[in-house]
Amino acid sequence: MNAAVIIDRRRVLAGGGALIVSFSLGSALAQQQDAPQAAAPSPPGSLKTSPYLDAWIRIDADGVEVFTGKAELGQGFKTAFQQIAAEELDIAFESLKVTTADTRLTANEGYTAGSNSMKDSGTAIQNAAAQVRALLIAEAARRLGLSAESLRTADGAVIAPDGKRLSYGELVAVDMLHVQAQPDSKLKDPATFKVIGRPVPRVDIPAKVTGGEAYVQDMRLPGMLHARVVRPPSYGAELTECDTAAVGKLPGVVKVVRDGNFLAVVAEKEFQSIKAMNALAAAAKWKETARLPKQDDLVNVLTSLPSQDTTIFERSNAAVAAHRTIEATYTRPYQAHGSIGPSCAVAQFVDGAMTVWTHTQGVYPDRQGIAEMLRMPPANVRLIHVDGSGCYGHNGADDAAADAALIARALPGRPVRVHWTREQEHAWEPYGPAMVTKLKASLDGNGKIADWNFDVWSNTHSMRPGGAGSMLAAQHMAQPFAVPAPRPLPLPEGGGDRNAIPFYNFPNTRVVHHFISAMPLRISAMRALGAYHNVFSIESFIDELAILAGADPVEFRLKHLDDQRGRDVIEKAAQAFGWKPDQKPPPDRGYGFAFARYKNLAAYCAVASEVEVNRETGRPRLVRAAAAVDSGQVVNPDGLINQIEGAIVQSMSWTLYESVTFDDTRITSIDWQTYPILRFSSVPESIEVHIIDRPGQPFLGSGETGQGPAAASIANAVANATGKRLRNLPLTRKRIKEAIDA
Amino acid sequence: MMTLKVNGREHQVDAEADTPLLYVLRDDLKLNAAKYGCGLGQCGSCTVIVDGKAVLSCVVPMVLLEGKQVTTLEGLGTIAEPAPIQRAFMEEQAAQCGYCIPGMMMRAQALLQKNSKPTDEQIRAELEPHLCRCGTHMRILRAVHRAARLMDTADVSPAANGSAR
Ligand code: FES
Ligand code: FES
Numbered sequence: 001m002n003a004a005v006i007i008d009r010r011r012v013l014a015g016g017g018a019l020i021v022s023f024s025l026g027s028a029l030a031q032q033q034d035a036p037q038a039a040a041p042s043p044p045g046s047l048k049t050s051p052y053l054d055a056w057i058r059i060d061a062d063g064v065e066v067f068t069g070k071a072e073l074g075q076g077f078k079t080a081f082q083q084i085a086a087e088e089l090d091i092a093f094e095s096l097k098v099t100t101a102d103t104r105l106t107a108n109e110g111y112t113a114g115s116n117s118m119k120d121s122g123t124a125i126q127n128a129a130a131q132v133r134a135l136l137i138a139e140a141a142r143r144l145g146l147s148a149e150s151l152r153t154a155d156g157a158v159i160a161p162d163g164k165r166l167s168y169g170e171l172v173a174v175d176m177l178h179v180q181a182q183p184d185s186k187l188k189d190p191a192t193f194k195v196i197g198r199p200v201p202r203v204d205i206p207a208k209v210t211g212g213e214a215y216v217q218d219m220r221l222p223g224m225l226h227a228r229v230v231r232p233p234s235y236g237a238e239l240t241e242c243d244t245a246a247v248g249k250l251p252g253v254v255k256v257v258r259d260g261n262f263l264a265v266v267a268e269k270e271f272q273s274i275k276a277m278n279a280l281a282a283a284a285k286w287k288e289t290a291r292l293p294k295q296d297d298l299v300n301v302l303t304s305l306p307s308q309d310t311t312i313f314e315r316s317n318a319a320v321a322a323h324r325t326i327e328a329t330y331t332r333p334y335q336a337h338g339s340i341g342p343s344c345a346v347a348q349f350v351d352g353a354m355t356v357w358t359h360t361q362g363v364y365p366d367r368q369g370i371a372e373m374l375r376m377p378p379a380n381v382r383l384i385h386v387d388g389s390g391c392y393g394h395n396g397a398d399d400a401a402a403d404a405a406l407i408a409r410a411l412p413g414r415p416v417r418v419h420w421t422r423e424q425e426h427a428w429e430p431y432g433p434a435m436v437t438k439l440k441a442s443l444d445g446n447g448k449i450a451d452w453n454f455d456v457w458s459n460t461h462s463m464r465p466g467g468a469g470s471m472l473a474a475q476h477m478a479q480p481f482a483v484p485a486p487r488p489l490p491l492p493e494g495g496g497d498r499n500a501i502p503f504y505n506f507p508n509t510r511v512v513h514h515f516i517s518a519m520p521l522r523i524s525a526m527r528a529l530g531a532y533h534n535v536f537s538i539e540s541f542i543d544e545l546a547i548l549a550g551a552d553p554v555e556f557r558l559k560h561l562d563d564q565r566g567r568d569v570i571e572k573a574a575q576a577f578g579w580k581p582d583q584k585p586p587p588d589r590g591y592g593f594a595f596a597r598y599k600n601l602a603a604y605c606a607v608a609s610e611v612e613v614n615r616e617t618g619r620p621r622l623v624r625a626a627a628a629v630d631s632g633q634v635v636n637p638d639g640l641i642n643q644i645e646g647a648i649v650q651s652m653s654w655t656l657y658e659s660v661t662f663d664d665t666r667i668t669s670i671d672w673q674t675y676p677i678l679r680f681s682s683v684p685e686s687i688e689v690h691i692i693d694r695p696g697q698p699f700l701g702s703g704e705t706g707q708g709p710a711a712a713s714i715a716n717a718v719a720n721a722t723g724k725r726l727r728n729l730p731l732t733r734k735r736i737k738e739a740i741d742a
Numbered sequence: 743m744m745t746l747k748v749n750g751r752e753h754q755v756d757a758e759a760d761t762p763l764l765y766v767l768r769d770d771l772k773l774n775a776a777k778y779g780c781g782l783g784q785c786g787s788c789t790v791i792v793d794g795k796a797v798l799s800c801v802v803p804m805v806l807l808e809g810k811q812v813t814t815l816e817g818l819g820t821i822a823e824p825a826p827i828q829r830a831f832m833e834e835q836a837a838q839c840g841y842c843i844p845g846m847m848m849r850a851q852a853l854l855q856k857n858s859k860p861t862d863e864q865i866r867a868e869l870e871p872h873l874c875r876c877g878t879h880m881r882i883l884r885a886v887h888r889a890a891r892l893m894d895t896a897d898v899s900p901a902a903n904g905s906a907r
Pocket of ligand 1: 777778779780781782783784785786787788789798799800801
């Protein structure tokens with residue numbers, strides 16, 4: 001520990017009785033924030049928006065509790081947050097309790113999305129913990145009449161030089177932590193970390209592998225009823241006729257709920273609700289309209305819709321002349337989140353107050369939407385996050401929460417559990433949007449890229465609630481809420497244009513985002529948003545240019561990249577893979593490489609892969625992959641590896657197999673038969689993930705880092721194996737076969 | 743009313759005869775491990791063991807189970823005393839969201855009960871009916887291999903053997 005903590009306590013009573021304690025700190029090892037130092041420095045991470053320390057950490061005689069406004073979605077960050085708090089508080093990891101998103105208990109951290117949880121919430125918890133520890137030391141110093149510098153902390157207590165211990169529980173007094181965070185914290189020196197940086201086993205796994213109650217799907221409240229929704233057969237279908245009397249008489253049925261085009265049935269037992277749902281679906285008559293576009297003509301469909309065009313990046317250097325120019329168009333279809341456990345929620349309406357247990361990614365925004373739908377004040381609606389099946393973005397979670405709330409309101413007092421069917425999840429979830437990119441670039445006389453033009457057509461990548469109109473139940477009610485107008489997500493993070501600006505240095509560059517507001521299919525945020533397709537396009541095209549230049553793909557990338565951390569992951573992945581210039585893969589195999597820095601401001605990831613292609617059938621198989629990742633300061637290395645392994649495998653499935661299918665009226669990919677994904681026979685032989693740790697650097701997050709590079713790496717390996725470039729996702733067996741035969 | 747033998751105990755179940763086993767387990771017996779994923783026999787998340795064989799509980803009506811032994815993940819072990827397969831999944835940290843995992847574990851358990859030293863190929867072939875959306879496959883495979891080794895050692899001390907009762 002260097003730099004002594006100087007505590008200068010000025011007790012000021014602020015509005016609402018809040019006690020503000022200000023203290024200045026010596027040169028702290030504070031995490032540098034991306035935000036430029038503005039006039040009034042604000043505290044880091046989500047402390048900016050929820051500055052009170054006790055929004056994050058509460059201490060009483062029973063122990064220490066950590067709060068996060070983020071939701072555990074299977075990324076394991078609950079464990080990471082617990083590690084961070086244990087480290088900065090100097091308290092045993094096991095003794096901490098972490099509470100996640102709950103509108104009554106935790107800070108409003110918006111959505112758990114964009115790989116931002118570590119950056120937002122992890123940073124807030126780290127700084128809050130450090131400041132709480134400083135307050136506890138100051139209090140101990142006051143009580144003992146000793147200087148703060150003479151005290152140390154260990155195991156949840158402040159310890160004096162003579163060995164006297166004052167536990168945190170003894171030290172903390174009412175409201176002592178109800179103070180605003182300071183801009184700077186005295187963080188521990190990463191070299192002394194005992195818990196951060198360790199592969200601590202995830203806290204949620206034991207229950208999940210022994211049949212514990214682990215998910216919202218497993219909730220059983222006393223007197224709980226089971227509901228099922230009957231969704232329309234297609235977008236915009238109208239319920240013209242429905243005789244509910246017969247269904248109402250089925251065994252166990254408690255109620256049929258109809259509100260305009262919203263139709264649901266509630267029963268005592270779960271299977272009774274399923275049988276009643278089937279009967280209700282058979283009784284319902286719908287008027288449908290053909291309004292879906294041609295699935296096979298994606299490029300024309302998207303590029304001919306009206307768009308709002310913005311040049312998001314431009315750089316020119318007339319001195320560099322183009323010699324050889326190539327162009328190409330890449331496409332991505334609509335793709336499904338496809339959670340293994342369909343969406344589910346439990347709601348209960350008691351004395352005018354609604355409580356909803358949900359696996360939403362945003363308890364606060366979702367509460368807003370549900371309150372609006374029910375025309376209730378948000379204060380009377382409480383949303384509690386409970387783990388669900390992995391969601392990978394905005395799936396049916398929020399819709400199921402709205403369904404449950406609408407149904408529960410009709411049955412005051414009784415908790416109601418709604419579980420979507422597989423077919424409903426597949427047909428009604430908001431998909432990852434289809435995208436088109438057109439690229440054109442030239443090499444100069446020395447085989448370097450002289451100019452680069454990139455155009456991307458896309459919908460928005462977030463239609464998450466904020467208002468009721470984002471939710472199906474509210475759209476289907478007799479007095480429906482209109483779907484809100486879509487908006488592009490702003491750069492630097494971006495939506496359709498996420499990662500559209502190349503991270504490489506090209507002398508002439510132009511990037512145009514064509515934002516399409518018409519949404520023929522229901523879409524929203526899917527893991528990595530536009531970055532998945534943009535990185536696929538950029539990194540495929542870089543390979544096309546490398547081939548044109550006769551250069552090795554790895555060397556070609558390095559030639560255009562100045563960023564040292566980027567260069568480091570590229571070199572690490574290449575070395576781990578055993579990449580060599582001029583290497584010859586075995587027959588029918590190919591090697592591929594790709595790199596990206598997620599959002600151009602978060603984690604760095606490079607992936608090298610080996611793919612085998614069966615020339616007879618066209619069937620591609622990822623044989624092995626080696627990846628390198630730099631996610632800043634690593635909190636839990638095993639958790640990070642798990643995320644990147646998962647990203648590569650998931651992206652491989654998107655990239656080789658997946659597209660939502662539809663005719664002119666209905667979605668036709670409505671289960672795992674019609675929307676096939678990866679199965680074990682296609683799982684690679686090995687995936688190696690190498691971490692480049694950056695102690696003391698900001699947490700960068702990792703959940704969405706690997707998908708783009710994995711896709712391009714696989715596509716480049718397919719091209720390397722077959723000599724044919726495939727530019728339309730997914731790279732199916734059929735398309736590869738056709739390319740080979742062409 | 744029907745008698746159903748689950749995890750070594752007899753239960754009187756009052757459910758309609760066509761109710762799939764999955765709903766009896768979850769709704770009547772309040773067991774969590776078998777999960778609803780599709781109800782169509784396409785994903786494996788509802789897998790349990792019936793008389794030593796892995797079975798998709800979402801498509802088997804309760805009436806067909808008269809006199810048979812049903813084992814769910816709960817019947818193998820607990821957090822305090824995990825069965826080898828559970829220990830292996832904990833040690834390999836073989837889960838992301840974990841929703842698919844109980845089903846995978848039950849099929850792996852059934853495999854290991856009849857073949858204590860499966861090859862990697864055999865494990866992959868056996869798990870083919872199972873989907874995982876988080877991409878946890880590499881760890882799942884490692885965990886099944888580890889479970890095989892653990893069960894091998896556990897055979898020496900039968901008390902620690904967590905095979906289906
Ligand atoms: S839920 Fe039984 S196979 Fe999917
Ligand atoms: S771990 Fe999430 S579906 Fe397999």
